[in-house]
Amino acid sequence: MVEIRELADGDWPQVWPIIREVVLAGDTFTYDPGLTAEQARELWVKPAPGRTVVAHDGGAIVATAQMGANRAGPGSHVATASFMVASAGRGQGIGGALVRDALDWARAQGFAGMQFNAVAASNVSAVELYQRLGFTIIGTVPGAFEHPTQGRVGLHVMYAPLEP
């Protein structure tokens, strides 16, 4: 059974290897593969009003998510979120649990919707998961993601409205 909670002070040494694994694979995130631990922490650990969480699966941290406003000022009523699951934790519904948790959080914060800015079209399992949870593909920027084996694939913008 997966438990999701806010990132605590001692968690980073377990979170950084998950981020490093996902970024080095280069098949889902538009992050620099040469990202240092310090840069990753800056990108991933969001102080309030943002939020970073971890998912435990019987002890070790197996996944992490971060969320907050997608834009500032006149765009700040729409949330965004990002999710990373360690390869060892995949196929167990942890990604879905994290997305549901992020949607619940965003709804409670009063956001009008949640937007994902750059979902690689090749990441079919994520796209289908997001669609099951209420997201639609708003549009696809052609060839905007350089996949390590498939070449240039589209980047979806996805959105889910949130009812109060």
Added chain:
Amino acid sequence: MVEIRELADGDWPQVWPIIREVVLAGDTFTYDPGLTAEQARELWVKPAPGRTVVAHDGGAIVATAQMGANRAGPGSHVATASFMVASAGRGQGIGGALVRDALDWARAQGFAGMQFNAVAASNVSAVELYQRLGFTIIGTVPGAFEHPTQGRVGLHVMYAPLEP
């Protein structure tokens, strides 16, 4: 006749009032209206490999643009750019000159395309200008922009491919 050149050291005192005016109007950019000069400089002045330019119209700076990679890592082959024209400089084709300059720069840098992430649907003159210059609307995030008088309007994602 408008002249476009890279931002020089002494330009900021003329650039900041343009940014402040645009951000305070709140009808085009998803920037925090409470943005300080220091935060604006951080957002707007892009060191290489990015680029920030200013447009002169017979002396005073009347517009500015910034450009660079839209994303990192596997998304770094697509450029983005932002444009601000002082109210006193509008209706003279300066915005179009800045967009063409940014497209020329991005093509010369080898970018595969240029993406705008958040164009307020209410900013019809900008949307039409971008379309004339080769951009299409990839999709529109519904209600993602809080316009000061029109309420929530869509935010377009726009894209133009760049031929080498």
